[in-house]
Amino acid sequence: MTSNDITSTLGSFELVDEAISKESDKSAYNWQPTHWLKFPVPENYDLSTPPWIRPEQVPLSFVGINVVDVENSKILPSMTVKLKNGKIESISKSVASHMQEKGWESINGQGLFLSPGLIDVHTHFTASPGQPNGQLVPSSETQTALAATHVLKGMLWRGFTTVRDVGGANRHYKNATEQWLIPGPRIFQGGPVMSQTGGHGDDGADSDKPITGCCSSNGTGRDSVVVDGVEECTRAARKMMRAGADHIKICSSGGVASPTDKLDSEQFTVAEIKAICDVVRMMVTAHCFTSPAARNAIEGGIGGIEHGHLLDEDTLKLMAKKNIHLTPTLIVQELLSKPPYESMIPIQSREKLKLVINGGYKVIKKAHELGVNIGFGTDCFNSMQNVQLSEFDLRKKVLNDDVILKQATINGAKILGMQGKIGIIQEGAFADLLLLSANPLEDVSIFNEPHKFVKGIVKDGRVVRSELRDLRVEVPLV
Template identity: 45%
Template sequence: MQIFATSPPPGAAYTNAVPIIPQHSTLRHVQYPVPPDLDITEKPWALPEQTSIVFVHANVVDPANERVLKDVTVKLKHGLVESVGKTSNESDMGLTVEELQGVVIDAKGFYMCPGLIDCHVHIMAVPGYENIMETINGVRDTAIIRSAWVLKNMLSQGFTTVRDVGGATKPQAEAVEQWLTPGPRLFQGGPVLSQTGGHGDSTDPYGPQVCCGVRGAGLGRLVDGVPDALRAARELMRKGADHIKITTSGGVGSVTDKLEATQLTKEEIIAITTTVKNMGGIITTSHCYTNDGIRHSIEAGVGGIEHGNLLDEPTAALMAEKGIYLTPTLAVHGIIMNPPFEKFLLPSQREKNAMVRDAGLIAVQNAEKAGVTVCYGSDLLGVQHAFQTQEFVVRAKVLPSPTVLKHATTNPAKLLKMVGKIGTIAPGAFADIIFLKANPLEDVTIIDRQNEYLLGVMKEGRVVRSRIEGLDVEVPLW
């Protein structure tokens, strides 16, 4: 038995490993004539079963209960957490002969935290463009290909589950699930549904009309009237959408609407929310900044609000009463105004951004005070995806670290109907884990200082990033 040391030397680089190629695959090269036992349904990119790993003397972060489980043994098998229990004082630490012959890591020198969950991403808003309109209206096929970088970058930062709210599709989620495209577990809902002249309308107001408002990277689709809304919602659900996002107020990134505009009629929204419910979707969520828009959305059956920067105390109380989720996206408003992104927005967009930037900090406090379930959201575009963990820093200015950590673990698990499977390190959960040099419950902003504090990332028991001796990278991202 070899128990590996826990801490990398100062300045140690992340492990570079040779990618594992499934040795059982017969499709890399086959000499004619075709063997009679050739499996033509094989997915040759499929990875072998995960290695069983045991961590002893571990410090396990439990966000739900705001505590650290100290000196415990964590056993991982088949990509899941098999057990979590006190490390035995016996010489064999209570491990079986088979476990002792496998990978055993002495984890006393770091903290094991559940993988992070981001509930507001746009993987189709890819790098390579100068401003927001070019990003939104880029070529869709190009966006699909470049989204592989976005997904890998998110996983590299410790996000093991994300919810895309504008553009991603079922085939992309399946590619991630099969590890053809390494990335976070992907919940997707296709394009956001918007009225003509609404936040999701990226068409040129003076140019030729585009059918259904679908153009560019496919982040939005226009619906006008109940039949239109029904058809669009049913088509998205037929294509495998996990949820549907709509827009019920103006937005920063749109150029044809006012921020305070209330969008979509109650009847249009009800058509969508009813369809999502009847066809088995998780939730209908709405882009909305204003209190009027939030109340309008709730009355029509929406279950979640994105942004909510202008949320006041009475509306927050209504959200809590109705069990409505809130996913603020605060950091983006500062990131997008600073070099080199200051020209990313048009002048009219910068003006609207200023209206909601600081207000968001008050809104998230109102939500927490009222008892709203708040989730983590980044809403970044292009190369801004590299700043995905900055949201921890912004929220920590006004909220305690344990509360902010729940936003990215415990609470999203509830929103996504995945309680017990993600956002926790407990028996039966996916082995989605980030390894940290310090306790995020004491200072959640360490998650943003990754060169110093992030020691490794694991999703479904597969290590994708590591500076921990003995914890080798199985699926390199770069």
């Protein structure tokens, strides 16, 4: 059966399609929450279920579509992929009868490519745009949460079906997108960043240290917690576990935006880092630019390095050997080096910035050659959120397209402990998918032209964006 055979049979199925559409109109697509109830209320009225919980997705199938096999860097042509109850139910070679199966809303996927949804493992979605001069300005917890609903919709609109927040978010955001209270990506969160006094995440509440940007704090004390000594580190880590953290993030070296902690400063002692890792026994990842600081963190037992732009070859070899993940963040550094964003960091930080920009490209290339698991991270905060997809273009300067797509899918899943569940198209995985009009294995920069190449976005089996006539949007991102 060729794709042409399927085309020639499509016309005769229009009536069946219509019938199926009418059937499914009763469910998810036309669902409305209950906003009205009359007294007296029925005795068996459900008081416990959140009223925003949606009915099960309409079973959906893409027929004749080209599946992007990210793991093997190849295309599986003319496949039928069925989505039910938020998962990928089956993947098989397409036959014409797949367009008329009862109970399924079947979409003709000919000429389209089906890619796993993207994963950004270094985001700060509570650092919202629209603040004076683009700076991080302390705002109330309520204002932060409300503004985050805008940022999260934007991330999903750009194709990121999963994000890891590394400083500021909590389990309430995760629950909100999981329940579709607000549309947004699947969220992994670690609560506030842990920093030593005077470290990258110390917001200077009791000193004259200015408020800093990336990975640290907005001056409210919510995005970072300052701890010193094994005892305080242990207690803070346990509190984060109690709060439901998916991971812990620490600052083990200085940062770019913060003027008083030197980039090459080593933050936290090995004993402190070890105490944190021993207590939580989950993924601990470290904001860290330099090799000595990374070695301290690795000795202490961390599982990931954020940025890492100045790491030397020996440290990268050690990371490959010990399966320590690396998440470089090229776009944030490039943005901060040019107008309009350069005003966000102090003038004395600009030299540091040059160093980490140049280092970032070298490290990402070398780390890939040495076999380090590299995640796709952007670190965009505040008014940078909309530039998130440009990380693809920057990585393309030094890496092949298929390698970058792996980083933004299956490598990210490894970092999150979600192998086989996200970042991949296989039976049983979550139905987080992108419909594209071009092959991303040949050119990943198509993701950064969403109006041109992204024809549909599905998360949890629910369509959130569509440019296809027959693919109906269940949850609009407005």
